[in-house]
Amino acid sequence: MNDYSVFCVSDHTGVTVEAVAKSILAQFPRLECSLITLPFIDSPDKATSAAARIASTSRALIFSSLTDPGLRVPFRNAGLSLFDIFELISPAVGASLGEAAIPSGGRTHGMAHNYEARMDAVNFSLNLDDGLNPGRLDQADLVLVGVSRVGKTPSALYLALQYGLRVANYPLTPDDLSHTALPGVLLGHLPRLRALTLSPERLAAIRQARYPDSRYASLEQCREELIAAESLYRRHDLPVLDTTRMSVEEIAARLRSLSSG
Amino acid sequence: MNDYSVFCVSDHTGVTVEAVAKSILAQFPRLECSLITLPFIDSPDKATSAAARIASTSRALIFSSLTDPGLRVPFRNAGLSLFDIFELISPAVGASLGEAAIPSGGRTHGMAHNYEARMDAVNFSLNLDDGLNPGRLDQADLVLVGVSRVGKTPSALYLALQYGLRVANYPLTPDDLSHTALPGVLLGHLPRLRALTLSPERLAAIRQARYPDSRYASLEQCREELIAAESLYRRHDLPVLDTTRMSVEEIAARLRSLSSG
Numbered sequence: 474m475n476d477y478s479v480f481c482v483s484d485h486t487g488v489t490v491e492a493v494a495k496s497i498l499a500q501f502p503r504l505e506c507s508l509i510t511l512p513f514i515d516s517p518d519k520a521t522s523a524a525a526r527i528a529s530t531s532r533a534l535i536f537s538s539l540t541d542p543g544l545r546v547p548f549r550n551a552g553l554s555l556f557d558i559f560e561l562i563s564p565a566v567g568a569s570l571g572e573a574a575i576p577s578g579g580r581t582h583g584m585a586h587n588y589e590a591r592m593d594a595v596n597f598s599l600n601l602d603d604g605l606n607p608g609r610l611d612q613a614d615l616v617l618v619g620v621s622r623v624g625k626t627p628s629a630l631y632l633a634l635q636y637g638l639r640v641a642n643y644p645l646t647p648d649d650l651s652h653t654a655l656p657g658v659l660l661g662h663l664p665r666l667r668a669l670t671l672s673p674e675r676l677a678a679i680r681q682a683r684y685p686d687s688r689y690a691s692l693e694q695c696r697e698e699l700i701a702a703e704s705l706y707r708r709h710d711l712p713v714l715d716t717t718r719m720s721v722e723e724i725a726a727r728l729r730s731l732s733s734g
Numbered sequence: 735m736n737d738y739s740v741f742c743v744s745d746h747t748g749v750t751v752e753a754v755a756k757s758i759l760a761q762f763p764r765l766e767c768s769l770i771t772l773p774f775i776d777s778p779d780k781a782t783s784a785a786a787r788i789a790s791t792s793r794a795l796i797f798s799s800l801t802d803p804g805l806r807v808p809f810r811n812a813g814l815s816l817f818d819i820f821e822l823i824s825p826a827v828g829a830s831l832g833e834a835a836i837p838s839g840g841r842t843h844g845m846a847h848n849y850e851a852r853m854d855a856v857n858f859s860l861n862l863d864d865g866l867n868p869g870r871l872d873q874a875d876l877v878l879v880g881v882s883r884v885g886k887t888p889s890a891l892y893l894a895l896q897y898g899l900r901v902a903n904y905p906l907t908p909d910d911l912s913h914t915a916l917p918g919v920l921l922g923h924l925p926r927l928r929a930l931t932l933s934p935e936r937l938a939a940i941r942q943a944r945y946p947d948s949r950y951a952s953l954e955q956c957r958e959e960l961i962a963a964e965s966l967y968r969r970h971d972l973p974v975l976d977t978t979r980m981s982v983e984e985i986a987a988r989l990r991s992l993s994s995g
Binding site: 485486487488489492493496497499500501502503504512513534538540554556558559561562563565566567569570572574575576588591592595596599602624626627630631634635720721722723725726727730 | 746747748749750753754757758760761762763764765773774795799801815817819820822823824826827828830831833835836837849852853856857860863885887888891892895896981982983984986987988991
């Protein structure tokens with residue numbers, strides 16, 4: 474099948490419509506396509522020039538999230554068809570609720586809520602990154618533990634940015650791993666600890682990319698650290714997540730459901 | 735209108751369907767609702783117990799992203815109606831392409847791509863946070879500049895996590911602001927600089943939350959710093975983003991479009 478250019482047109486950031494387009498396109502595996510996002514198309518002028526740009530592309534698909542139906546008109550006038558999230562979903566919801574959707578052009582949609590709580594959470598997670606400021610662990614919603622390069626920091630930051638959770642992370646060093654119990658500073662916070670682990674092969678590959686041919690990055694060292702860490706997790710009955718084949722979004726969502734379980 | 739419980743049911747993280755639900759619900763402003771996300775509903779057993787849980791709720795709406803149509807059956811068998819992203823959008827896309835969607839139960843959908851590039855970008859952004867390691871600025875995709883607490887760090891991290899961009903950030907201190915040109919270390923990177931600014935009132939409120947009643951957090955000090963900073967931005971003709979009323983998603987999307995413009 475020939476290549477398509479897939480445009481994601483939004484009156485806001487385009488993050489949501491881009492995620493929807495990727496999900497839907499995964500169901501058409503024969504399609505080869507490149508994705509172009511056109512955010513902040515929030516006036517008739519911008520819609521008209523976006524439509525002109527897309528119309529000059531030979532094989533185009535358009536996904537859109539345009540709250541104002543009027544902004545979809547220039548695309549259709551240019552002979553383009555678009556799959557608009559609001560147009561395709563809102564009528565079904567309205568029928569179920571027994572009232573019509575009110576296009577809310579000016580209203581922010583998407584994930585823009587709780588800005589300050591989320592920024593506070595990011596700052597908290599940075600301040601308690603990598604074992605810093607352990608005296609503030611009692612203020613954390615979650616404390617991620619694991620060996621070096623297991624993915625604690627990105628997971629903590631994603632949980633903070635996406636969900637507004639205050640997430641500390643604490644590294645288990647080879648010294649910590651030589652003991653039979655977790656470091657004393659963590660013992661007062663056991664219910665909030667979440668352990669991350671990985672396959673030794675994956676951990677070695679991640680460490681190799683940073684410190685090639687080091688003892689630190691050797692498969693043997695990675696295996697020893699992970700075995701010792703997992704024994705500590707069992708000792709304290711911590712919830713453990715094996716992140717070997719997971720994206721950061723998936724790690725965060727799983728940690729969050731562990732936490733509410 | 736009475737309260738509804740809105741459930742977002744996904745066979746993966748639920749991030750996408752949650753964003754879609756929030757967008758759609760914004761078009762029904764009279765609706766009072768609470769949002770509950772049920773992620774990783776990826777087997778008939780999990781779908782059946784999720785359906786039982788939801789059926790016990792008095793007024794429920796369900797948004798879903800369930801790639802396997804079979805997983806939607808337990809909900810409908812329980813008399814529940816659900817608005818499924820795939821069900822509502824894929825047929826229109828398939829008709830346009832002239833082929834049917836193939837439900838891809840096992841395939842990851844959503845924003846799970848380029849995991850390693852994104853993690854590298856997060857590490858880069860942390861290593862070049864707040865003016866650290868200026869010798870590596872030439873490796874950055876973007877360099878955010880601005881006064882203290884203007885939102886540089888969360889914006890840089892979000893750009894890294896969401897888009898895989900390597901984003902440094904550099905604080906303009908009162909000392910920097912007393913000069914008529916940007917710090918020398920930035921001058922070799924002007925095309926990649928992006929300036930952030932805020933209203934003085936908003937900046938003062940953010941600083942007050944952290945250091946109440948300090949000179950640093952006073953409206954006068956904030957105003958002086960912002961005026962001096964904006965004069966430097968004009969001097970070097972930097973693209974400037976006023977983030978006063980923006981979410982971190984919006985800041986990131988706007989910085990990204992500035993960068994490609």
